[in-house]
Amino acid sequence: PRARREVAPIYVGSLPPFVDSRWFAPFRVLRLLDCSVVSALDVQTDTPSPESFHQAAAALSAPGQLFEIATVDVLGRPTKVFVNAPKTLREIFLRGLANGPDTFIVYEDERLSFASVMASVDAFGAALIEKYGIRPGDRVAIAMRNFPEWIMSFAGIISAGGISVSLNSWWTEDELAYAIEDCGASVLIADDERLDRCVATCERLGVKMIGVRTSTARTGVDAWSEVVVKGTSLPFVEITPDMDATILYTSGTTGNPKGAVSTHRAITQALMAFQMRGVIETVRQGPEAAAAAQVAAVAAGKPSFILIVPLFHVTGCVPVMLSCFGAGLKLVIMYKWDPEKALELIEREKITNFTGVPTQSWDMVNHPRFAEFDTSSLRDVGGGGAPAPASLVAKVAGSIKGGGPVLGYGMTETNAYGPGNRGADYLARPTSTGRWVPVMDIEIRNDDRSAVSTGERGNIWFRGPMLIRGYWNKPEVTAETLIDGWLDSGDIGRLDADGFLYIEDRAKDMILRGGENVYCAEIETAIYEVPGIHEAAVFGVPDARLGEEVAVAVHMLPGAVLDAATLQAHVSSRLASFKVPTHVYFVDEPLPRNAAGKFLKRELTKRFE
Numbered sequence: 001p002r003a004r005r006e007v008a009p010i011y012v013g014s015l016p017p018f019v020d021s022r023w024f025a026p027f028r029v030l031r032l033l034d035c036s037v038v039s040a041l042d043v044q045t046d047t048p049s050p051e052s053f054h055q056a057a058a059a060l061s062a063p064g065q066l067f068e069i070a071t072v073d074v075l076g077r078p079t080k081v082f083v084n085a086p087k088t089l090r091e092i093f094l095r096g097l098a099n100g101p102d103t104f105i106v107y108e109d110e111r112l113s114f115a116s117v118m119a120s121v122d123a124f125g126a127a128l129i130e131k132y133g134i135r136p137g138d139r140v141a142i143a144m145r146n147f148p149e150w151i152m153s154f155a156g157i158i159s160a161g162g163i164s165v166s167l168n169s170w171w172t173e174d175e176l177a178y179a180i181e182d183c184g185a186s187v188l189i190a191d192d193e194r195l196d197r198c199v200a201t202c203e204r205l206g207v208k209m210i211g212v213r214t215s216t217a218r219t220g221v222d223a224w225s226e227v228v229v230k231g232t233s234l235p236f237v238e239i240t241p242d243m244d245a246t247i248l249y250t251s252g253t254t255g256n257p258k259g260a261v262s263t264h265r266a267i268t269q270a271l272m273a274f275q276m277r278g279v280i281e282t283v284r285q286g287p288e289a290a291a292a293a294q295v296a297a298v299a300a301g302k303p304s305f306i307l308i309v310p311l312f313h314v315t316g317c318v319p320v321m322l323s324c325f326g327a328g329l330k331l332v333i334m335y336k337w338d339p340e341k342a343l344e345l346i347e348r349e350k351i352t353n354f355t356g357v358p359t360q361s362w363d364m365v366n367h368p369r370f371a372e373f374d375t376s377s378l379r380d381v382g383g384g385g386a387p388a389p390a391s392l393v394a395k396v397a398g399s400i401k402g403g404g405p406v407l408g409y410g411m412t413e414t415n416a417y418g419p420g421n422r423g424a425d426y427l428a429r430p431t432s433t434g435r436w437v438p439v440m441d442i443e444i445r446n447d448d449r450s451a452v453s454t455g456e457r458g459n460i461w462f463r464g465p466m467l468i469r470g471y472w473n474k475p476e477v478t479a480e481t482l483i484d485g486w487l488d489s490g491d492i493g494r495l496d497a498d499g500f501l502y503i504e505d506r507a508k509d510m511i512l513r514g515g516e517n518v519y520c521a522e523i524e525t526a527i528y529e530v531p532g533i534h535e536a537a538v539f540g541v542p543d544a545r546l547g548e549e550v551a552v553a554v555h556m557l558p559g560a561v562l563d564a565a566t567l568q569a570h571v572s573s574r575l576a577s578f579k580v581p582t583h584v585y586f587v588d589e590p591l592p593r594n595a596a597g598k599f600l601k602r603e604l605t606k607r608f609e
Contacts, residue, residue: 053425054499056283057438060276067276069439074265074465075242077485080439081265081465085272088239088264092271092326093121093155099328105148106332106349112148114328117155122234124156127227129235132187132208136161136237137244141185141207142312143167143176143194146333149212149224150311151321153189158245158264161237165247165259166312169194170576177201178256179249182473195221241265247472248314250412251510251519259472260412267318269439270415270466271326274319276437277420303352303379304330306345308337308360309515314416315383319408320355339363343373350377352403357383357515359546362392365399379403380422384410384515390430397427409433409503413487414440415466419501432500440464443486444495454497459507460489509601511540511548516578518550520601523581526574527552530567532560535591539601541583541609551583553604555591562586583608 061069068083086092096104100115128134140157142164144150157164165183167176176198180188188202189210195218202209203220211221245267247259305324309316324331332349334342337356342364345351354361361381364370381396382405396405405426410416419442421434436442443451444458452458463486470478481488490508495501511518520538527536535555540548556562564584571580585608592600 051498052284053280053435056280057276060279060283061438067272067279067437075263075469079465079485080441082269082272082276082439085265086268086326087241088243089155089158089245089267089322090239090264092268092322093118093159095326096328102328103330104324104328105151106330107148108335110148116230117148117152119230120149120152120228121155121159123228123230123232124152125160125234126232127229128156128160128162128187129237131227134160134162134186136239137163139163139165139183139185139247140187140189141165141167141180141183142189143169143198144189144191144212145169145193145335146307146311146316147191147212148333149189151325152228153212154311154317154321155325158239159234159237161239161243163244163247163261166249166317167194168249168257168312168576169310170578171197172574172576173197173201174574175257175576179259180207181205182256183247183259189224239264241268244469246317248312248317248412251517251522256522258474258477260468261470261472262415262468266466266468267322267415269464270318270417271322273417273437273439273464273466274323276439280437281423301350302329303327304332304349305353305355306342306349306351307331307333308342308354308356309383313515314410314412315355315515318416319410337363339367340369343367343370343375346378347374352377352379354378354381355383357547358392359514361396361405362545365392365395370399375400376402380406382406382408382422384408384416384418393426393430407433409501411462411489413468413481413489414462414464415468417464417466418462421500425500429500432496432502434501435499436501440466442495442501444493449483454495457492457494457504460491460493460501460503462487462489511538511550513540513543513548513550513578514546518579523550523552523571523575523579526571527554527567529574530562530570532557532562534560535599537591537599537601537604538581539599539604541605549583550579550581551585551604551608552581553585553587553591553608555587555589 060067066084069080070083071078071080096114096118101113103111104114104117105112128140134140140162142150142153154164165185167179180198180201185207187208187210188198189212190198191212192214195211209221210224210227211218212224214223242263242265244261245264246262249257249259251257305320307316307320311317311321321331332345332351337360378400380403381400384407393405404423406422407426408418408420410418419434419436421432425434441463443461444456445461446452446458467487470482490506491503492505492507493501493503509520511520523538524536527533533554534557536552538550538552541551543549567584568580592603594600
């Protein structure tokens with residue numbers, strides 16, 4: 001075929017979970033590339049060249065190809081998009097029906113098929129419309145642990161035309177109250193623990209409540225089992241690509257979280273970008289290696305995921321849960337993170353994809369019983385949320401015999417999509433977050449927003465169809481973050497000559513603790529409520545497991561007395577537990593400041609690390 005320059009079939013094996021029956025079925029022979037393009041790729045089976053990434057990306061996104069990219073008008077701005085991406089999330093959910101009898105969700109001793117989940121999704125969507133009066137654009141909030149009902153609620157809300165609002169289940173009563181009022185929720189779906197924290201707010205605001213897996217009946221709270229009547233048909237609701245679909249709350253630089261709003265298009269475009277990223281890696285291997293991978297993939301069966309991060313996080317919601325929904329893959333849910341339990345589930349369910357934060361990969365491969373479990377089914381181990389130490393990358397590569405480490409650099413504001421690193425590239429550049437597909441643009445800019453030269457440090461800016469529309473009820477913050485179609489990430493980094501991105505610092509006053517963004521100003525606001533404090537500066541200190549831990553340096557007023565336990569108890573009463581400083585340092589002298597009066601937090605980190 002190469003000699004005759006005909007269209008050559010490329011076998012795509014080990015497909016990522018972002019594949020569904022409408023785009024293309026897993027384990028199918030695809031005519032992706034013209035033979036002349038394939039033969040032009042600089043392919044080496046073991047270590048594909050850096051140039052082959054860009055060549056494969058360009059070929060896959062050309063006119064007429066699966067990942068064709070075109071420029072269209074999106075919310076009044078010319079935007080590059082995937083032509084063949086699903087238009088709405090409802091299309092993603094409906095594709096689950098094609099896998100009706102197959103197992104979708106595994107939770108404890110429960111095994112739910114796609115057909116069963118979709119029956120609950122449609123019944124719940126119908127109840128929202130007919131019983132609770134939800135109309136397109138209305139907000140419905142979810143506050144619970146990773147239960148199957150979280151997924152059913154999410155899909156039901158969006159299928160009814162509503163906006164799903166994800167609330168952090170670790171939040172305190174005050175934090176939950178702020179978000180419920182800020183988004184103007186009409187209905188809240190919550191489990192027992194979250195209902196305890198939310199009932200007073202919901203009663204005050206007139207928010208209707210639905211209880212999931214509640215231990216006893218509650219006055220004013222409808223039971224999920226009575227609301228969801230399987231067999232009920234979902235009324236038709238017109239949904240368009242640029243309608244709002246989700247609000248995911250993130251920590252803010254002030255004392256309040258901010259709701260990142262995404263449209264249907266933004267999320268489906270992110271899913272397509274994840275899919276393309278995986279296919280590029282297969283195509284880079286060349287026809288012979290890809291064909292061999294195809295044989296191995298068929299033998300191994302469909303990929304499967306273990307859900308080890310919260311569904312209220314963008315990682316758990318978009319690249320994990322929604323990918324499984326659309327691709328017909330099994331999703332094994334953990335009630336809470338436990339490395340030994342995770343190893344048991346990986347062995348029992350033959351899990352192929354382990355996506356979380358570096359802390360969880362660290363816990364798993366360093367568990368004293370790791371070698372006792374069969375982890376040979378694993379293909380990808382990693383995720384994002386924080387940089388991974390080079391030592392962890394090497395250990396994962398050496399411990400997972402059937403696969404290797406992966407890393408993604410995404411944000412809530414990008415629907416989790418961003419540069420990714422994996423395989424030989426990751427081992428060769430373990431400190432890089434990798435590269436991205438051509439539907440996204442990334443620039444490194446200086447403080448006046450001008451692009452810098454290759455290799456220079458600067459602020460990282462994103463552009464692409466997967467960006468959020470803005471922040472709910474916060475036009476000023478939106479205007480500061482989203483400028484002319486570009487997103488200011490708040491991170492500082494550089495690009496090398498091969499297009500690999502390196503994150504080197506954070507411009508925002510933020511700590512990354514186990515994948516959670518912790519904004520220092522929010523904690524300092526709570527700390528300054530304690531009498532007798534003259535100065536307090538919150539900063540991060542290195543931690544082998546979590547990446548960073550929260551620390552605070554405190555300078556007291558003359559004669560004032562305070563101990564660490566009292567300060568920590570006060571913060572705990574105001575904020576979620578992961579924001580409470582683990583390390584409290586009392587100093588006798590004023591805290592170091594620069595000429596502008598700002599605390600020198602890097603100096604504090606070096607002093608106390």
